[in-house]
Amino acid sequence: MDVDVPVSSPTEERAVLLARLQLLETENARLRAQAAGAEPGPRPNPRRGRGRTSATVALVLLGALLAPVAVVGSWARELVVDTDAYVDTVAPIAEDPLVRSAVAGRITTAVVEALDVRQLTTQATDAVASLDLPPVVSEAATSLQTPLENAITGFIRTNVTKIVSSAAFADAWQEANRVAHEQIVASLRGDPDALAQISSNGALTLDITPIVEDAKASLEQSGFTLASRIPTVNVTFPIGSSADLVRLQSAYRFLDVVGGVLPWLALALLAGGVLAARHRSRALVVAGLSLAAGMLVLALGLVIGRSLYAGSLPPGVQRVDTAVAIYDQAVSLLRLQLRVVLVLGLVVAFAAFLAGDTTAARQLRASGSRAAAWIRDAGDRRSISTGPVGVWLDEQRVLVRVVVISLAGLALVLADRPTPAYVVGVFVVALLVLGLVTLAARPRTAARQEPAVTA
Numbered sequence: 001m002d003v004d005v006p007v008s009s010p011t012e013e014r015a016v017l018l019a020r021l022q023l024l025e026t027e028n029a030r031l032r033a034q035a036a037g038a039e040p041g042p043r044p045n046p047r048r049g050r051g052r053t054s055a056t057v058a059l060v061l062l063g064a065l066l067a068p069v070a071v072v073g074s075w076a077r078e079l080v081v082d083t084d085a086y087v088d089t090v091a092p093i094a095e096d097p098l099v100r101s102a103v104a105g106r107i108t109t110a111v112v113e114a115l116d117v118r119q120l121t122t123q124a125t126d127a128v129a130s131l132d133l134p135p136v137v138s139e140a141a142t143s144l145q146t147p148l149e150n151a152i153t154g155f156i157r158t159n160v161t162k163i164v165s166s167a168a169f170a171d172a173w174q175e176a177n178r179v180a181h182e183q184i185v186a187s188l189r190g191d192p193d194a195l196a197q198i199s200s201n202g203a204l205t206l207d208i209t210p211i212v213e214d215a216k217a218s219l220e221q222s223g224f225t226l227a228s229r230i231p232t233v234n235v236t237f238p239i240g241s242s243a244d245l246v247r248l249q250s251a252y253r254f255l256d257v258v259g260g261v262l263p264w265l266a267l268a269l270l271a272g273g274v275l276a277a278r279h280r281s282r283a284l285v286v287a288g289l290s291l292a293a294g295m296l297v298l299a300l301g302l303v304i305g306r307s308l309y310a311g312s313l314p315p316g317v318q319r320v321d322t323a324v325a326i327y328d329q330a331v332s333l334l335r336l337q338l339r340v341v342l343v344l345g346l347v348v349a350f351a352a353f354l355a356g357d358t359t360a361a362r363q364l365r366a367s368g369s370r371a372a373a374w375i376r377d378a379g380d381r382r383s384i385s386t387g388p389v390g391v392w393l394d395e396q397r398v399l400v401r402v403v404v405i406s407l408a409g410l411a412l413v414l415a416d417r418p419t420p421a422y423v424v425g426v427f428v429v430a431l432l433v434l435g436l437v438t439l440a441a442r443p444r445t446a447a448r449q450e451p452a453v454t455a
Contacts, residue, residue: 052276056283059273063266064290068298070262075334077259086181093329094173098322103237104164107212108157110235121149159218172210208237281356288349295342343420347427372439390442404433
């Protein structure tokens with residue numbers, strides 16, 4: 001049927017249109033009959049259909065169940081193996097007021113014990129009381145022992161707090177964590193020269209001795225000359241206490257390998273389920289929603305784990321709020337990863353819905369096509385046209401869509417540390433590009449009719 005058949009009168013034009021309509025109705029009736037099984041053809045095997053459905057459900061379910069485990073494994077692997085990732089995770093802990101207060105208290109206690117402030121104040125008050133002074137004065141001097149001890153302790157804590165609140169503390173904290181993590185990784189790898197930082201009960205500690213030396217210098221500058229008598233003391237600060245750290249030594253190599261494989265395995269299972277489905281767009285919607293549901297379950301698990309962690313702390317922990325703050329920061333990267341995967345699952349489900357064969361999806365696409373055609377016709381009336389480029393875009397629309405989707409996928413895969421906003425941004429940009437391509441595309445028939453419009 002030739003689109004460019006010339007007509008000489010409205011009557012002939014109407015006859016041509018009716019003929020075309022009749023051909024379309026005939027073709028539509030034939031397709032309906034073929035779909036209903038009226039025309040001879042190979043009958044689908046019901047067992048094969050049930051097998052594909054079962055395979056799709058099994059693969060998507062396994063992928064969705066494995067996804068939370070894969071996210072946790074990837075996070076644990078990055079936190080244990082990658083020193084830079086670990087330092088980036090724990091560095092913000094130095095900004096937490098609870099942690100700063102706890103560190104200041106620990107250093108203050110170490111300095112007070114090293115100076116033996118109680119003995120100093122006792123000697124001082126006893127020396128005053130032994131002088132030939134009136135009894136009232138001697139008694140008053142003796143009663144000043146506790147206030148004097150508290151004053152010295154408070155003076156030390158004030159100076160230590162200034163140091164802990166400075167940028168130098170943040171740098172020292174970061175460097176201490178880097179050294180500790182490097183030594184831990186070396187110990188986990190079996191390096192005999194590594195300085196083990198994991199105690200027998202699973203306590204992970206930081207060496208904050210350099211901060212004590214800074215405190216000594218600050219006290220001397222403030223006129224507290226007794227600080228020069230403080231000997232070199234080794235002070236540590238616990239940042240974790242769990243038997244899991246001990247078990248981690250034996251599971252390090254397993255975690256190093258499996259933590260990097262699990263995410264790809266989960267994606268492969270989900271992709272296999274989609275490819276095995278008879279209606280792939282619907283299966284992709286289900287896979288995306290299942291992935292998002294798995295992340296919601298993981299988020300709930302983190303909330304429960306936080307409560308269990310706070311309740312399992314040993315009685316010797318004085319600042320439970322500080323321990324919980326450290327826990328929150330330690331899992332911050334995990335929370336970010338699960339949010340990224342959650343948003344990615346929703347984006348994939350929405351994109352699959354738009355490309356699907358449901359009535360709502362077809363209506364949305366038809367509305368978009370009509371809007372693009374209306375804008376294109378408006379441009380034609382104003383002699384604005386994409387010309388041959390638009391014709392090429394229309395003829396190669398499948399290739400263009402594949403390229404745009406592939407580039408969007410690469411942008412997600414190659415991102416160092418994507419965020420939920422980054423995932424949404426990539427999706428919106430891809431959607432806008434596809435919309436602009438649809439708007440610029442021109443069917444070849446419209447290009448042929450363009451000279452008649454401008455004549």
